[in-house]
Amino acid sequence: MFQAPTRRLAATDATLLPAHRPPGTRGEILAAALKLFAERGYAGASIRELADAVGIQPASLYAHYPSKEHVLAELCRIGHEEQLRSIREALEGCGEDPREQVAAYVRGHVAMHTSFPMLAVVANGELHALSAKLGGESAAVRQQSVQTLKDIVQRGLDQGVFEVPNVWLAVAAIGGMGLRVAYWYTPEHELGAQYIAEVYAEYALRILGAAAPGALRRR
Amino acid sequence: MFQAPTRRLAATDATLLPAHRPPGTRGEILAAALKLFAERGYAGASIRELADAVGIQPASLYAHYPSKEHVLAELCRIGHEEQLRSIREALEGCGEDPREQVAAYVRGHVAMHTSFPMLAVVANGELHALSAKLGGESAAVRQQSVQTLKDIVQRGLDQGVFEVPNVWLAVAAIGGMGLRVAYWYTPEHELGAQYIAEVYAEYALRILGAAAPGALRRR
DNA sequence: GTCTATATGAAGATAGAC
DNA sequence: GTCTATCTTCATATAGAC
Numbered sequence: 001m002f003q004a005p006t007r008r009l010a011a012t013d014a015t016l017l018p019a020h021r022p023p024g025t026r027g028e029i030l031a032a033a034l035k036l037f038a039e040r041g042y043a044g045a046s047i048r049e050l051a052d053a054v055g056i057q058p059a060s061l062y063a064h065y066p067s068k069e070h071v072l073a074e075l076c077r078i079g080h081e082e083q084l085r086s087i088r089e090a091l092e093g094c095g096e097d098p099r100e101q102v103a104a105y106v107r108g109h110v111a112m113h114t115s116f117p118m119l120a121v122v123a124n125g126e127l128h129a130l131s132a133k134l135g136g137e138s139a140a141v142r143q144q145s146v147q148t149l150k151d152i153v154q155r156g157l158d159q160g161v162f163e164v165p166n167v168w169l170a171v172a173a174i175g176g177m178g179l180r181v182a183y184w185y186t187p188e189h190e191l192g193a194q195y196i197a198e199v200y201a202e203y204a205l206r207i208l209g210a211a212a213p214g215a216l217r218r219r
Numbered sequence: 220m221f222q223a224p225t226r227r228l229a230a231t232d233a234t235l236l237p238a239h240r241p242p243g244t245r246g247e248i249l250a251a252a253l254k255l256f257a258e259r260g261y262a263g264a265s266i267r268e269l270a271d272a273v274g275i276q277p278a279s280l281y282a283h284y285p286s287k288e289h290v291l292a293e294l295c296r297i298g299h300e301e302q303l304r305s306i307r308e309a310l311e312g313c314g315e316d317p318r319e320q321v322a323a324y325v326r327g328h329v330a331m332h333t334s335f336p337m338l339a340v341v342a343n344g345e346l347h348a349l350s351a352k353l354g355g356e357s358a359a360v361r362q363q364s365v366q367t368l369k370d371i372v373q374r375g376l377d378q379g380v381f382e383v384p385n386v387w388l389a390v391a392a393i394g395g396m397g398l399r400v401a402y403w404y405t406p407e408h409e410l411g412a413q414y415i416a417e418v419y420a421e422y423a424l425r426i427l428g429a430a431a432p433g434a435l436r437r438r
Numbered sequence: 439g440t441c442t443a444t445a446t447g448a449a450g451a452t453a454g455a456c
Numbered sequence: 457g458t459c460t461a462t463c464t465t466c467a468t469a470t471a472g473a474c
Contacts, residue, residue, distance in 0.1 A: 006358055008347040025457080043263035044348065047450060056458070059452080063457050068450070125344075128227040129263065139225055165418060169410060173422050176399030177392045184391060191388060199384060203392050206425040244439080266468060275440070281469070282439050 008039055010186045011117040020078045020119075026064040028054050033071045038118035042072050042126045072126060073134035079116070079123025080141040086112035087145055098156030099210050103201040105149055106178060110200045113182040114193035120182035146171065156208065163209035174204045227258055229405045230336040239297045239338075245283045247273050252290045257337035261291050261345045291345060292353035298335070298342025299360040305331035306364055317375030318429050322420040324368055325397060329419045332401040333412035339401035365390065375427065382428035393423045 014035035021027040032053035036045035047068055051058040065071045090108025094100045113120045127135055127142075149171050156162035164170040178200060185196070205211040233254035240246040251272035255264035266287055270277040284290045309327025313319045332339045346354055346361075368390050375381035383389040397419060404415070424430040 004347050004349065004351065004354070006346050006354065039347075041260055041262055041348075043260050046448075048448080057460080058450085059460080060458050062451070066451095127225050128223050128258075129260075130223065132223065135223070135225065166410065169415065169418055170422075172399065172403060173396045173419065177396045179399060180391065180395030191385065196388065199388055200392065203389075203426045206428065206430075207422045209425065209430075211425075211428075265466080267466080276442080277468085278442080278470080279440050287468070 008041070009117055009121050009183045010189075011038075011182075012186070014038070014118050015116050016078075016119070017082075017116075020082065025054070025056070025060075029061060029064055029071065030074060034075055034118050034122060037072060037075065037126060038121045042068075042122075042129045069130065069134055072122070073130055073138070075119065076123045076127050076130060076135065076138040077141070079119040080138045080145070082116060082119060083109070083112045083123070084141055084145050084148075086115075087148060091148075098152050098159060098161055099205060099208075101152045102149075102156065102174075102204050102208060102210075105152060106174060106201040106204040107197045109145075109175075109178045110181055110197040111193065113178060114185045114196060117182040117185055120179070124179060124182075146175065149174065153208065156210065161210055164207070170207060173207055177203065227260070228336055228340050228402045229408075230257075230401075231405070233257070233337050234335050235297075235338070236301075236335075239301065244273070244275070244279075248280060248283055248290065249293060253294055253337050253341060256291060256294065256345060257340045261287075261341075261348045288349065288353055291341070292349055292357070294338065295342045295346055295349060295354065295357040296360070298338040299357045299364070301335060301338060302328070302331045302342070303360055303364050303367075305334075306367060310367075317371050317378060317380055318424060318427075320371045321368075321375065321393075321423050321427060321429075324371060325393065325420040325423040326416045328364075328394070328397045329400055329416040330412065332397060333404045333415060336401040336404055339398070343398060343401075365394065368393065372427065375429065380429055383426070389426060392426055396422065 014031050016027075016031050016034060021030060029050065033045075033050055036050055036053060039045075047058050047061060050068075050071075051061055054061075065074075087105055087108040090104040090111070091101060094104040123138065123142075127138055130138070150167060153162060153164070153167050153170055157164070157167065162170075181196065181200070185193070187193075189196075202211060202215050205215075233250050235246075235250050235253060240249060248269065252264075252269055255269055255272060258264075266277050266280060269287075269290075270280055273280075284293075306324055306327040309323040309330070310320060313323040342357065342361075346357055349357070369386055372381060372383070372386050372389055376383070376386065381389075400415065400419070404412070406412075408415075421430060421434050424434075
């Protein structure tokens with residue numbers, strides 16, 4: 001049997017909120033596809049494996065989704081929407097200070113990647129496999145998440161509370177740092193999700209030259 | 220024809236050093252596979268497309284590689300070795316100070332990701348597709364790169380020049396930030412590779428709580 | 439080392455009964 | 457909505473001539 005030396009991501013559970021999950025067999029297909037696509041990639045997972053995982057025949061899948069690509073499209077859409085939702089939720093309770101906002105943004109961003117690592121891996125890593133027709137919506141939602149951070153960082157620069165030479169590069173660094181969490185986090189990790197989010201929020205502020213000294217204690 | 224809304228990575232050239240590239244047709248196969256695997260993933264690219272790109276028949280590939288998986292294994296190995304080489308080269312000229320060493324490490328890490336974005340994407344993103352037999356060597360080399368940074372950060376903490384609550388989390392953040400560069404960098408990017416490396420080195424020091432204030436000028 | 443031809447299986451998807 | 461059966465295309469890989 002095939003034995004990979006490295007898993008694509010550490011998580012093993014295909015977490016989907018009830019709110020994300022369609023009822024009945026359609027939801028079971030979506031959850032099984034999430035796990036398969038996250039672990040082996042969209043192209044590396046077959047319709048037959050997916051049917052096996054659900055416990056139905058391959059032909060039965062087509063009563064729920066018109067094609068394999070449509071399953072991926074739904075997962076990508078859910079993933080990007082959950083990311084934007086998580087960021088917005090985190091930003092809701094917070095004030096006008098760009099420093100507070102960056103910290104909240106990163107907490108929300110990281111929280112999504114720890115709560116739904118497979119969703120994050122599929123949404124971010126398999127979007128390229130979608131046609132423009134099926135992937136366009138996801139790409140647009142993603143753009144909103146990025147733009148939100150850009151705007152916050154720009155305000156912070158304008159107010160003189162951040163100090164970086166280039167907005168885009170700071171956003172890329174902060175985003176990239178958070179994105180990778182989905183690949184190594186599991187609920188069994190020795191560091192808790194909330195702690196990781198807190199530390200990454202502090203790192204983001206440090207990147208932006210806005211960290212309060214001594215904000216983090218050793219652990 | 221299939222039109223993806225998002226490319227998997229921005230780069231379009233399959234850069235391989237002469238030192239990486241075997242002579243003759245074997246080298247042409249490797250370069251063509253690099254581009255295909257980077258853009259569509261290992262599972263998403265076929266032997267037939269690869270042969271087409273080289274301008275030979277599919278059967279002729281097997282005179283050079285015993286299987287598709289062996290082509291990927293060679294690319295992963297080259298990628299991880301180039302990463303370790305680039306990091307070690309950057310560390311060579313530098314002193315004992317962990318701050319200098321972190322900055323050098325990140326410059327080398329980022330330089331590899333800007334010089335060989337496709338190699339980085341394939342080596343990091345497709346390692347999971349290899350069996351333990353063919354992927355083991357790459358995984359071991361990767362571990363050396365990570366351990367090198369961990370050691371530097373630990374020394375900095377011991378000497379009191381860094382201030383982070385957890386070594387592993389800082390290494391994950393710094394590494395993740397650099398890794399993502401391969402996905403958006405192209406030689407046509409408005410920011411030059413050397414500049415990006417310099418800024419990311421500064422970000423790494425900031426993450427570690429060791430940045431000299433005002434080290435970066437606006438641009 | 440490259441070719442033509444082909445073996446063998448797996449892929450995504452459909453037809454039509456129940 | 458699920459099944460059995462199957463279509464068609466594509467996959468990786470091999471055989472054997474030149």
